[in-house]
Amino acid sequence: MARWRREKETMKGGEQLASRRRQVCCATGYFSGADYADYTDSLFQQCVRSVVDKKYPRNPRLKRNRMQLLILLLLLLLLTSCERRPLVDPESSVNYAEVVVEFDWELAGMSPTGMTAIFYPTDGGTPLVHKTGDLVSTVRLREGTYHVVGFNYSFDEFDGILFRGTDRYETIEAYATPQKDVTTRGGTQVTGVTAHPDILAVDRIGNFEVTAEMVRQTTEQVRSRQTRGTVTLANADTRSAARVVLTPMRAVAPGYVKVHLKGLNYVRSARGVITGLSGSYFLGEGKASPESCAMVFDFGSPTYNEGSKLDGTVEGSFTTFGLLPEDAATRGQARYGLLFSATLVDKEQTSFEPYFDVTDLIRQEVDVNLNILLRLDIEIGEVDVPEVKPDDEGAFDVNVGDWGEEENVYL
Template sequence: MTPKTAFLLRIEKTIRYLVSNGLTKQIIMILIKIKHLLFASGNMLLLWVFYNFTFFMLVACSHREQVYSLETEIMISADWSRSGLNEKEQDYGATTVFYPTDGSSPIMVLMGDRTYKTVYLKEGRYDVVLFNRSFDDFGNLGFRGEDAYRTLEAHATNVVTKDVPSTEIIIMDSPDELAADCMESFEVTPGMSGNYSSGMTNWGGKKIDGSKNGCQLCFLPQKLTQKITVKIRIKGMNNIRNATCKLDGIAESVFLASGQISEKTVAQEFCLGNPVYNSGSATDGTLSASISVFGFDTEISHNLHLRAELVDGKTTFEESFDDLKISQLEEGDGRMSIFIDMTCEKKVPNVKVEGSSGFDANVDDWEDEVNSDIDI
């Protein structure tokens, strides 16, 4: 056997090994054709380069097989039907974070399609959190405590601190809507890999499905933010140019793992709108607004302060409401929303119009006037 023939046989052996390790038939046929062309040319240098190339592929396939043998394929599946999020949220994807219980660094998985994602995990035990969007994809919502499962916390970012008359933290804009689900002490074992097939098992209220190629984790995210609707009946509403409210007793943040709100409370400021005049009246009516909050304890007393700028451009109207009457309304999907309904005791004074006439029905900047009967 000549050295040239022996070298050719070594290449042939390498290619056959690649076939046994799963390289596609089409690629193998191309390699064989290249081998024959190089042999026919008699160029030993090119044959040597080709041999090293195929040997490198052999090593790579062997290394890949070794790496994957240490990991288990996990399918993340999320059903968002009970999250209460609008349809546009699906364009932002989702994030899953695996927190190893041994204290090592968390593993973050970005999901372009928020309904499923395949990942590979090493053996171990994990606490898992899944939520909509990503850590950096919200407008008025931030995170802290990301390094640990129990401390992962969402909070509003558009916040100011006022020192007069006393120190007060105020959320200036509603936080973005947030939905999440979690799973604790999920264990990845060697038995999950390969042809793993077992019956569906309950795991902390979630489902872990055995599948042919690994394991499927099923999440059912639910909203962690809450809706509050405020409605104020005002005499002399036509004299108001714009109005804002400040509501106290708002939870500062929420923990994703437990869904528990923080013990610390702050105030939240918001603008009133949606003017609705009473039937047959051009002066009296209601203003309202809906806001999103992390949490609102209905068992404690809450206060609200109304401040309005009048149409003369210089007069302000203010009224405070103590110990608010709060109602809870069940929405169609089972979630509870908060409804606060009140009536101003004072009448807004009549002032001379300067520029925009505020909530008057003739103002083009506001939506069409709606006349309706208001139940007192």
């Protein structure tokens, strides 16, 4: 009601002001005819606006608020009219190729729960380390040429192996974990001692090329997945993708030592030290290194010859990267030795420590087709054990006493 009254007063005031102005214009003869009618309408609107502005002046804050509201409405309109796009534009190209990595462990005769493939760019770029627990997995590679190395488990999952030179294909090396030097009961100092290396199986592929065509195919696959919805690499169709197949073979082989003893009944316990074998293996080159080492091992329970209570054999075992590589410079120079350290059954526990050059006694079992070492065998003929007077605890003890605490020395 109050609003209606204000509007009525405004209209009345406008009419009065317009009437006075028309009287002035008519008295002076300024208008005539149709022009007067048009002017009357315009004059009436101006007068009404003048009265409104005087009675109800405009608020500048209200004007700003109206402008802000208008801007918000425009933004809301723009947002609601936008079309949601996928996270990756289907029309854009990716800069990588999806490559399937497949491991086949049949030749290695093992089923590891983890495996590693390393892709080394031939241009010297940073290598890509791909760890997986699946026999078939997928890796993304940029266009280029790569050398590939694959092996069981990963760098930090071995007990007796460490790795160095991993930044280059030519220098990646697995080496037996160094141990503290030891001194035998007989006083022999043994240096360069290492742990027994774990079983390591390796394969390598040189100059694997990721082409521009592979990248283009991956781009098409990505667009197809976006069209169909989310597709994980696990269930994606990889039958037409580029593929790297790694078939690792063992780079570490078992070694066995058998010693024939005359007077075995005088031996309380025995340990062995094998020296001169390779202490590391180059994964990229696929060969043992010329760096030698020494490994300590125990001999197990004795086996007496049939019908004898005096003579028999003891056997021990170890693992190794194999013999030193023989090239033109080192051929015939490698020497391998075996220290047999026995504690006898007398009360004084006398030490018996003969040393044998076993260079010509080592027998290698090699798979000629695969060119891999299967096992080493060393057999030493009759060794005369000194005769001693047994004490009450003269039986052979397979739990050999320590030569001193061993500790890992990490290079």
